[in-house]
Amino acid sequence: MSGVKKYIDQNKDRFIEELLHLLRIPSVSADKSYEKDVLDTAQAVHDYLQKAGCNKVEICKTPGYPIVFGEHIIDENLPTVLVYGHYDVQPPDPIDLWESPPFEPVIKSTDLHPDGAIFARGACDDKGQMFMHLKAFEIMMKLNSLPCNVKFMIEGEEEVGSESLDWFVKRNQDKLKNDVILISDTGMISNSQPSITTGLRGLSYVEVEVTGPNRDLHSGLYGGAVANPINVLSKMIASLHDENNHITIPGFYDKVIEATEEERNEMAKAPFSLENYKKALDIDEVYGEKGYTTNERNSIRPTLDVNGIWGGYTGEGAKTVIASKAYAKISMRLVPDQDPDEITELFKNHFEKIAPKAVKVKVNPHHGGHAYVTPIDNIGYQAANKAYTDTFGVPAIPQRSGGSIPIVALFEKELKSKTILMGFGLDSDAIHSPNEHYGVFNYLKGIETIPLFYKYYVDLFKMNPS
Structure with missing residues (x-):
């Protein structure tokens, strides 16, 4: 057992309980009645970054909700990874469709998550996925294996348009200077077939x-x-x-920009069952723009x-x-x-x-926000693919997402950095819906995979410093 896996095995109960603590705070940015809870969540993220080992952590004021910034600089000559995430969540409505209270997380098994899934608002989007990065950083600090510099920028307004983030990024370009941006706010094909999101819709x-x-x-x-x-x-x-x-x-x-026939053929290689798709949504037939498949309708159109x-x-x-x-x-x-x-x-x-x-x-x-595409010849993409291959046993498939993360285009414009989207959620995790959940397997597998991204990214960076 590797040092990372051993550390996860020894600390997984604590990792889960700490995430449950975050999920109990109803950080709904769209509703002013939750303002104190949103601010409490920012403080909690600050404290977890500090405990994980950052040598600088601060809660940065903005015109709206604060941004939690942390960094650990070990050598200015080494590359810097900027981790982005958000601590705010969608409103829980409609409450009566939740099988358990949205801010009282419970863990229970499902067909896709036999090892258990955490049911709560924000479990997958994005507290669970954001928190994986804090725990992965903690592991690298404890094992003295952090191979480069790291910065964290965790915001509280993603679910309402990230207006303050735009304001913050434009005023803090030196503070946020980096070589690659890493985000986990997307998903993958399945727990046996990882994928890397290479495109987002605007x-x-x-x-x-x-x-x-x-x-x-x-x-x-x-x-x-x-x-x-x-x-x-x-x-x-x-x-x-x-x-x-x-x-x-x-x-x-x-x-x-119409996708080429070659691109559409590559997309078609991803495993997909239309019957399972319809069954999962309890619909008799799919519906959409004529001339395109389901996966094309929800990603490239x-x-x-x-x-x-x-x-x-x-x-x-x-x-x-x-x-x-x-x-x-x-x-x-x-x-x-x-x-x-x-x-x-x-x-x-x-x-x-x-x-x-x-x-x-x-x-x-x-x-x-604008649409965004990451080229697969980027060393960040290659590092992510190698990391997924190590932990899942198979290479990741590049996949365009139908979702939008408007700030990704902002980052490229203002910070001149490419963003790598390493998501670990599943389409079935019901983000933005009642009964949102996130698999325990996915949470722990993300924590295991992220340190490998750092390792491979630094290796590739040294080979391709330009």
Whole structure:
């Protein structure tokens, strides 16, 4: 048994309990009522970094929630790895769909996690995956095997757009100077087949408001005589896709870089069962843009989805009302080279244009980000692949993700560094959903694999210092 595996075996109960401690703190950044909990989580991350062995740790103030920064510099001539993660989590709603309270973590077995999975909000996204890096660092410090410098930047606003991170990065470029950025906020194909995320979709997120009459109206006295904002909004949203599920916004696809046939063939090599996919989601058929496979639709193609829609009376019983207003939140996942600001503007212009004169429309942009692609000839990618190969016994498969981590493009622009996405979660881990969970196997396997990334990265860096 290697020194790393032996240390994990001797300390796994503590590693798990420390993660459970973090998960019990409801660090929901989207809801101000959780502000103290978010700040408490930042303090907890600070304390864990300090205990792990960082020679400098600080809680850095920002216009929003603080960023926890830590570093351990052993030799300025050695490369520096910057680890990014986030300590904030999604809101737990809807609470009634959770099988156990979202902030009272429990461990139980599942079909995909026979060794147990930790059920709690943030278990996989991103506290569990972020905390793997702290524990891997602790091991390297205890075993005196840290081969290079390391910095940690753990933020508290990822789930609400990372606005303060943008502010922080632009003002602290020397502080954050690095040779490669390492993030675990993505997933892999399965517990027997690791994969490395080589691409992320960008994002444009908007909220729309449709206003009809100046007050709520009686649906009997006014129904059929004035525009119903909920009816109008529903029709407008429905018109955003055609019969082939192609997005109808003029100019939306103008800058889309189409994947080559070679790229699509490489993607098709990843093991995938459409029947298992449908079974896992309890659906009879998949649905999406004509001419593309399921894995292409959710990774290399842009999308438009309604994330929430509301208006009028939704309480118990009946209330015959025509609401004055109706609302929806809409996200558009983007691919290279779509610009999120341009897409937001195209959406705004189109949505306002298709609105009937009987209503007023307001489009409020939220946050966004560019798509990102990591080349597989990058030494960071190669080091990650060697690390996965050692611990899983098979090479990792490069895979594009349908998700968005907008700050990755920011890092490349401001810090001039490539990002390596070493995720250990599974698609079935229900991130952003009720009953989010993270396998104990995945958590411990991540802690085992990460130190190997450092080893191989330094080896390759010395061979390719440029």
